[in-house]
Structures are given as C-alpha cells and as structure tokens.
Amino acid sequence: MKDELLRALTSDSLIVLTGLGTSLGIPPVAESKAPNMWDLWEKVSVLDGFAFASGDVPAEILEAQNIEHFLSHIQAKLSINDDCELSDFLAKAQDVILDACSFVGPQSELDIHQLFLRKIGRRSARLQRTKLFTTNYDLAFEEAAARARFHIIDGFGLASHRDFEGALFDLDFVRRGTNDRLILEGNVLHLLKLHGSVDWERSGASTRRVSGKPKDPVLIYPSANKYQLSFRQPYLEMMSRFQMALRLPDVSLLVVGFGFNDEHIVAPIEAAIRGNVGLRLIVVDPGIRAESKRSKSLTWLERLAQDGDHRISLLEGRFDDLVRMMPDASEFDERQAHADRISRLDDRGTG
Incomplete structure (x- = not known):
C-alpha cells in the first residue's frame, strides 16, 4: 500500500x-466539534417552528431523522408555494448548520x-x-x-x-x-x-x-x-x-x-x-x-x-x-535527485 x-x-x-x-x-474544543448529519438533525429538530415545518413531511424521513431529505422536502414545497413561516424556518435551519460548521479556530x-x-x-x-x-x-x-x-x-x-x-x-x-x-x-x-x-x-x-x-x-x-x-x-x-x-x-x-x-x-x-x-x-x-x-x-x-x-x-x-x-x-524526490546526479557523473566518467 x-x-x-x-x-x-x-x-x-x-x-x-x-x-x-x-x-x-x-x-473538540470546549463543546465545539465537527458535526455529522445526526448532529445537524438534532440542532434543527429543536428549533422553533420544527413542528410546523415537519407537519406534512413523510413519516419515513422523520423516523430516519435524515436532515438532507428533510431540508429537500421543505425546499421542494417552497418552490411550489411561497410560505413565509416555512421560509423563515428554513433560514433558521441553514443558519444553525453554518454555525455548527464554523468550529475550527485558533x-x-x-x-x-x-x-x-x-x-x-x-x-x-x-x-x-x-x-x-x-x-x-x-x-x-x-x-x-x-x-x-x-x-x-x-x-x-x-x-x-x-x-x-x-x-x-x-x-x-x-x-x-x-x-x-x-x-x-x-x-x-x-x-x-x-x-x-x-x-x-x-x-x-x-x-x-x-x-x-x-x-x-x-x-x-x-x-x-x-x-x-x-x-x-x-x-x-x-x-x-x-x-x-x-x-x-x-x-x-x-x-x-x-x-x-x-x-x-x-x-x-x-x-x-x-x-x-x-x-x-x-x-x-x-x-x-x-x-x-x-x-x-x-x-x-x-x-x-x-x-x-x-x-x-x-x-x-x-x-x-x-x-x-x-x-x-x-x-523521495531528494533521493531521486541524488541518484540522477550520481548517474550523470558516472556517464561523464565513462565518456
């Protein structure tokens, strides 16, 4: 390998x-660490408005707690019907994700x-x-x-x-x-x-x-x-x-x-x-x-x-x-460069 x-x-x-x-x-530094998809679900699921946003989300998505499919469902719904309350929740969810991924620091x-x-x-x-x-x-x-x-x-x-x-x-x-x-x-x-x-x-x-x-x-x-x-x-x-x-x-x-x-x-x-x-x-x-x-x-x-x-x-x-x-x-490159130098010297010597 x-x-x-x-x-x-x-x-x-x-x-x-x-x-x-x-x-x-x-x-992690204090409580700041890299979030996985499960962590993002937990952060989004406790936001105000989650109950409203998840009202018509398929049960299999909620049971699987799949954050990607959940947000996809919301975006698809908003593309058909502009709902201010749902749009505000999506903005909050995306803001939470941004904050969670901003964990790297000095x-x-x-x-x-x-x-x-x-x-x-x-x-x-x-x-x-x-x-x-x-x-x-x-x-x-x-x-x-x-x-x-x-x-x-x-x-x-x-x-x-x-x-x-x-x-x-x-x-x-x-x-x-x-x-x-x-x-x-x-x-x-x-x-x-x-x-x-x-x-x-x-x-x-x-x-x-x-x-x-x-x-x-x-x-x-x-x-x-x-x-x-x-x-x-x-x-x-x-x-x-x-x-x-x-x-x-x-x-x-x-x-x-x-x-x-x-x-x-x-x-x-x-x-x-x-x-x-x-x-x-x-x-x-x-x-x-x-x-x-x-x-x-x-x-x-x-x-x-x-x-x-x-x-x-x-x-x-x-x-x-x-x-x-x-x-x-x-x-490796230094070893190769050294080998090349020796090879060139040998060629000059034999010439």
Whole structure:
C-alpha cells in the first residue's frame, strides 16, 4: 500500500478529494466539534417552528431523522408555494448548520491536517501542483495551511483581492533566484471547495471571502438539489476543474473521508475510471468492508479491483491512519535527485 501511495504522490498530477471524515477526527474544543448529519438533525429538530415545518413531511424521513431529505422536502414545497413561516424556518435551519460548521479556530488541534498537507504538497517542482478538492465547509485546511506555512491558491487571490475569480487558479507563486532566474516556490497547493465555505459571502453577482460570519452565506446545504446548485458559480468553476483534472493522462486521485453519496461528484469519477486508462485511484474509508452500508459506487470499485483493475486500491482506515502511512514525497524526490546526479557523473566518467 505504501508503494501505491508513493506512486500516487509522484504521478504527474495528484488530485485529493476529501469529505466529512477528515474533519470528524479533529479533537473538540470546549463543546465545539465537527458535526455529522445526526448532529445537524438534532440542532434543527429543536428549533422553533420544527413542528410546523415537519407537519406534512413523510413519516419515513422523520423516523430516519435524515436532515438532507428533510431540508429537500421543505425546499421542494417552497418552490411550489411561497410560505413565509416555512421560509423563515428554513433560514433558521441553514443558519444553525453554518454555525455548527464554523468550529475550527485558533485553538483547534490540526496536527494531522498539517502533516497531510506537507505530504501531498511538497512534491517535486517538475510535477503539477496538488489539487485538493473538499466538500467540507469548515476552515480546517485553511488554518492548517497557515500554520504549516503553505501558500493556498483558492480562487480568491491575496488579501487585496477577496472576490472569487476562476482565472486566479492559473496563477502561481515563484521567487526570483540568482541571475533573475524564476523558481517555483515550494509549499503551494490548490484548494477547491466544492460545496462552499463558512467564510464565503454573496456580494451582488460575485462571491467574496470575509472574516467572521457572512451575511449571505455561499453554501450548498444538505439537500437533494446539490446537483443543480453545482452548476452555479463559484461551484461550476470548481466542478469544471475537477472534471478536467480527472482527464489528465498521468493522474492519481486520492479519496479520503468521502462516502461516494454525492451524485454530482461521483458521476465524473466513474466516467474517468471508464475512460481514462492513465487514472490511478486510491480510496480510504473506515467502513469500506461494510457491504450493507457502503454506497453502490464503492461496491462497483471493489468488483473492478477484484476483476484485475490494478489502477484501483481500496484501503480500510481513517484519515489519520492514511496520513501516518503515507510516505514523504519530498524525501523521495531528494533521493531521486541524488541518484540522477550520481548517474550523470558516472556517464561523464565513462565518456
């Protein structure tokens, strides 16, 4: 497995897709912790107006306490009939979700996240920048990057440019070396948040990154309409780049903490597996052997692997298990660079 991870880390293009599982392991500070879907249900179900909002919700949704299906039902009802009371409840529910996901702060323990960024981000300058896609709203990776002295390219530019602009993903960090030679800066990676962020705010027709709680949050809340919302900006830019990255000839996709339940994200992954023979896929999930609970996509991937598709590797484990197992690509690159130097000297000597 370490050899597979090393091959992924040193492929020409490295894509990482993370989900809720990478945040659930962050130790809580006071009572602030990463919420799962059950936590969100509990917070929403005690709001004033819940009894009214749930009046005509199917019994199976209430019994399952499925927050995603519950909010989807409310949104579908509002699309047919504009109800002020129901609309107010939905706004309260979304505000509660925003607050619950804003748990990362200066006191949060993010050692595993920092180590993860070092291992995926310190690749050879000859390779493409690592692209980290996440469905999480929280700021765990941003905070970890700041502590680990990483530069993040996230579509918002520097402090003087806080509005989202897709073209900013095509910029990079370089430093001027001797004789005015430009050298790619180390510790740089792309961060693309597929479902929005707790610090994104709608500002007219644009999206802006803000400090503190946004007045008009830009989030794809848990609901069945994720697919439709992903075709709006800035999500459209993120999804487009995700699909383009999956088509590259020598690309590795490392998936951790993502349950393969979001159709709009799973579809391009499955299409890439079918059409891109140069794609290498590694999936890490603690419940990957639980056939009764896992998604149909994971079952399909397992069958492909068992049938001899060596591009696919499935690893049972948590986020921290993966990080501890991952080799250090920067050390590998130094060893490779040293081997290249010795080889060149030997060739000169024999010549």
